[in-house]
Amino acid sequence: MADSFQSAYQEEERKLNETIAEIDRQLDRLTSIPVYTGHDFTEQVLEAGREERRQALFKSQAEPYFGRLDFQESGKDAQTPLYIGKVGFDRETAGEHPMVMDWRAPAASLFYSFTGGEDLASYEAPEGLVEGRVYLKRNMVIRKQILERVSDTYNRDSGGPAVTDEFLVYRLGENKDNKLRDIVSTIQAEQDKIIRAAKNTALIIQGVAGSGKTTVALHRLAFLLYQYKEQVTADKMIIFAPNRMFLDYISNVLPELGVGDIQQRTFEDWAAEQLDLPWNGEDTGKTFAYWFETETGQGTREWSNNDSGRYKGSITFMDLITRCMEQLEDASLPELDFTPWDGAVLLKEQIQEWFQVEYKPYPLAKRKERVLARIHRWVEMELKKSPSQAVLKERKKKASQREKAYANKWPKFDPLTLYKQLFGASKSSIWPEAWLKEIPQETMAVTRKNLKAGLIKEEDLTPLLYIQTMLHEMDGNLRFDHVVIDEAQDFSPFQIALLDRYVRGHSFTILGDLSQGIHAYKGVHAWDELSSLFEEEHQAYFALTTSYRSTMEIIEFGNVILDQGVRSDLLAVPVFRSGDDVRLIPYGQGAGREEDLRRALRHLSSKGSYRTVSILTRTLREAAELHEMLAGEWPELNLIDGGKGTYQGGLSILPVYLSKGLEFDAVIAADVDAYHYADKIWDAKLLYVGCTRALHELWLFYEDQLPACLHSGLDDITETGWPEGS
Ligand SMILES: Nc1ncnc2c1ncn2[C@@H]1O[C@H](COP(=O)(O)OP(=O)(O)OP(=O)(O)O)[C@@H](O)[C@H]1O
Numbered sequence: 001m002a003d004s005f006q007s008a009y010q011e012e013e014r015k016l017n018e019t020i021a022e023i024d025r026q027l028d029r030l031t032s033i034p035v036y037t038g039h040d041f042t043e044q045v046l047e048a049g050r051e052e053r054r055q056a057l058f059k060s061q062a063e064p065y066f067g068r069l070d071f072q073e074s075g076k077d078a079q080t081p082l083y084i085g086k087v088g089f090d091r092e093t094a095g096e097h098p099m100v101m102d103w104r105a106p107a108a109s110l111f112y113s114f115t116g117g118e119d120l121a122s123y124e125a126p127e128g129l130v131e132g133r134v135y136l137k138r139n140m141v142i143r144k145q146i147l148e149r150v151s152d153t154y155n156r157d158s159g160g161p162a163v164t165d166e167f168l169v170y171r172l173g174e175n176k177d178n179k180l181r182d183i184v185s186t187i188q189a190e191q192d193k194i195i196r197a198a199k200n201t202a203l204i205i206q207g208v209a210g211s212g213k214t215t216v217a218l219h220r221l222a223f224l225l226y227q228y229k230e231q232v233t234a235d236k237m238i239i240f241a242p243n244r245m246f247l248d249y250i251s252n253v254l255p256e257l258g259v260g261d262i263q264q265r266t267f268e269d270w271a272a273e274q275l276d277l278p279w280n281g282e283d284t285g286k287t288f289a290y291w292f293e294t295e296t297g298q299g300t301r302e303w304s305n306n307d308s309g310r311y312k313g314s315i316t317f318m319d320l321i322t323r324c325m326e327q328l329e330d331a332s333l334p335e336l337d338f339t340p341w342d343g344a345v346l347l348k349e350q351i352q353e354w355f356q357v358e359y360k361p362y363p364l365a366k367r368k369e370r371v372l373a374r375i376h377r378w379v380e381m382e383l384k385k386s387p388s389q390a391v392l393k394e395r396k397k398k399a400s401q402r403e404k405a406y407a408n409k410w411p412k413f414d415p416l417t418l419y420k421q422l423f424g425a426s427k428s429s430i431w432p433e434a435w436l437k438e439i440p441q442e443t444m445a446v447t448r449k450n451l452k453a454g455l456i457k458e459e460d461l462t463p464l465l466y467i468q469t470m471l472h473e474m475d476g477n478l479r480f481d482h483v484v485i486d487e488a489q490d491f492s493p494f495q496i497a498l499l500d501r502y503v504r505g506h507s508f509t510i511l512g513d514l515s516q517g518i519h520a521y522k523g524v525h526a527w528d529e530l531s532s533l534f535e536e537e538h539q540a541y542f543a544l545t546t547s548y549r550s551t552m553e554i555i556e557f558g559n560v561i562l563d564q565g566v567r568s569d570l571l572a573v574p575v576f577r578s579g580d581d582v583r584l585i586p587y588g589q590g591a592g593r594e595e596d597l598r599r600a601l602r603h604l605s606s607k608g609s610y611r612t613v614s615i616l617t618r619t620l621r622e623a624a625e626l627h628e629m630l631a632g633e634w635p636e637l638n639l640i641d642g643g644k645g646t647y648q649g650g651l652s653i654l655p656v657y658l659s660k661g662l663e664f665d666a667v668i669a670a671d672v673d674a675y676h677y678a679d680k681i682w683d684a685k686l687l688y689v690g691c692t693r694a695l696h697e698l699w700l701f702y703e704d705q706l707p708a709c710l711h712s713g714l715d716d717i718t719e720t721g722w723p724e725g726s
Pocket of ligand 1 (some may be wrong): 172182183186188207209210212213214215216548660
């Protein structure tokens with residue numbers, strides 16, 4: 001065994017040296033060609049090609065590949081070793097082509113989809129299905145041109161029935177810093193299916209915490225850019241993520257995959273920009289304060305479908321707006337003939353004909369513009385019939401005044417004005433009273449008050465933007481080739497239906513986890529709220545059940561909360577990576593809450609291997625108070641309060657509801673007791689989010705009693721009290 005490992009290592013070292021020598025040779029040649037800066041188009045194209053190759057080779061120089069797959073195509077008599085890297089390149093002279101294969105190439109999919117077994121393996125090539133046998137799957141770690149690790153996860157010759165998790169477990173055991181990383185060397189078969197799914201489909205992915213949803217979505221973008229390079233461009237793709245700090249946290253993955261220019265925004269920032277509204281995120285903070293900062297122990301607030309967030313995100317509200325906009329079409333035309341001067345009349349029937357028949361294909365604002373321009377042209381024709389210069393002058397003046405007056409009789413096609421009318425927040429309203437009564441009373445009253453005070457809330461952005469898209473022609477440049485929505489359980493059906501107008505071919509990747517639906521006062525409660533928006537043939541649903549982030553003990557602990565608190569049967573399946581038991585520590589075994597948390601942070605942060613440790617509290621107020629207490633000993637302790645645009649890593653303290661999407665080597669969950677987490681599904685979801693942030697260690701502190709969802713099922717995965725030597 002040791003001998004075969006030795007020989008594999010030596011073989012790969014030789015191959016690596018050969019590959020690096022080839023890269024150096026190609027780079028030397030390419031850099032010796034003077035960069036072309038002239039105006040000849042053909043030369044410019046050639047230069048662009050050289051530059052692309054230079055960049056690819058520079059990128060490959062340090063880590064040319066990470067995997068090898070030996071494959072023998074049916075009907076061929078030899079095995080071919082395929083070396084797979086982040087960037088593919090060919091040899092310049094004759095030899096195997098390509099020398100390194102891009103991970104996104106069709107044949108490279110075998111590296112991910114092959115899970116072992118006797119059956120023939122296959123992949124979809126442009127010329128059709130290719131079948132054959134896999135003989136070897138080898139993972140390698142190369143850092144700065146040094147071969148650090150060779151790990152055969154499948155070897156037909158040694159009779160292994162299935163691909164092993166050994167390399168994956170090694171990778172998962174690594175510690176995390178302040179940025180999410182690419183997983184290109186260990187993408188799993190279930191994830192690969194999503195990454196390589198066809199472009200023009202709305203993919204809806206339910207994935208348990210830590211199943212790689214965010215990571216997979218980012219890899220999918222890189223794949224789409226490669227596979228559909230003739231049809232999509234990076235700047236026409238967008239990722240919507242929950243907040244600016246999270247965007248910073250994920251910002252390294254795409255550059256690591258060699259992809260730039262993809263827009264990464266929060267929905268609110270993007271929508272406000274489309275509407276030309278100033279937006280600073282202040283409203284989001286207020287919404288969080290309302291829902292999460294309430295007095296704990298008295299239970300969290302309850303929501304209903306009539307709450308303004310749920311109602312304004314509903315298709316019911318969207319339909320009401322659609323009806324109103326159609327009614328606006330009928331109500332738009334002033335019921336008047338147009339008389340530019342006495343004796344000249346343009347009949348209202350003629351104007352109606354232009355508006356309702358001739359210009360019907362245009363959106364309302366454009367139709368208004370067109371009709372008014374047409375009226376102006378008619379006036380000019382009529383003016384030509386004037387008997388004298390003096391009369392012409394007189395008529396011109398009069399016509400100009402009357403055209404203006406006539407235009408003013410049309411409704412103002414401005415989203416905010418129309419929206420205010422919908423809520424009775426402006427003087428006039430053209431909508432039937434009975435329709436407006438469909439809006440739940442409380443939502444009506446609060447929104448009216450807010451709009452009158454000039455306050456536009458996050459939940460108003462979707463309807464406002466919808467009205468805008470119905471009024472104005474959508475600039476083709478604003479259409480996306482693909483849209484990714486992360487944490488989609490916090491999106492509303494109305495938001496998705498709106499975004500569908502902005503994306504070609506329903507090309508969506510929509511990912512989320514209903515068990516983490518802590519913003520259920522605005523988000524979806526079941527995926528069919530979203531899937532029902534798309535025709536059957538335009539959508540696909542995937543479930544990711546394996547959780548990669550945490551140790552088995554932490555995942556099993558999370559499953560207890562899912563089962564007993566969230567009451568979900570979508571439990572997570574762990575990868576076989578064992579760690580310490582989850583630690584339950586009642587306050588007071590040390591010296592009291594503050595001293596206990598201090599001691600825990602001291603212990604975990606002094607473990608040299610952990611780069612990120614966090615304390616999670618139930619509310620922001622508690623996080624801020626604790627931060628103040630602890631900052632003397634840890635000046636670097638970072639309070640995450642929702643207002644920051646960057647994530648620093650290291651030591652953090654934050655309320656549990658802001659931890660969604662992030663991960664830490666170790667998590668200290670403060671105040672996990674029946675007072676802070678009531679016996680309610682929502683509270684259990686919050687706790688689930690918090691506990692599943694931990695990769696390697698999870699410590700929970702409580703006063704008196706654990707929350708109801710943790711009253712049983714903990715025996716084999718938890719330990720109570722302090723560890724020895726802490
Ligand atoms: N195939 C994989 N190989 C190695 N690491 C992986 C793999 N899939 C996921 N991971 C790791 O698991 C962790 C969780 O990934 P990610 O944050 O994308 O999951 P998520 O489903 O979006 O999580 P959550 O919903 O809990 O925020 C990350 O550290 C990621 O690198």
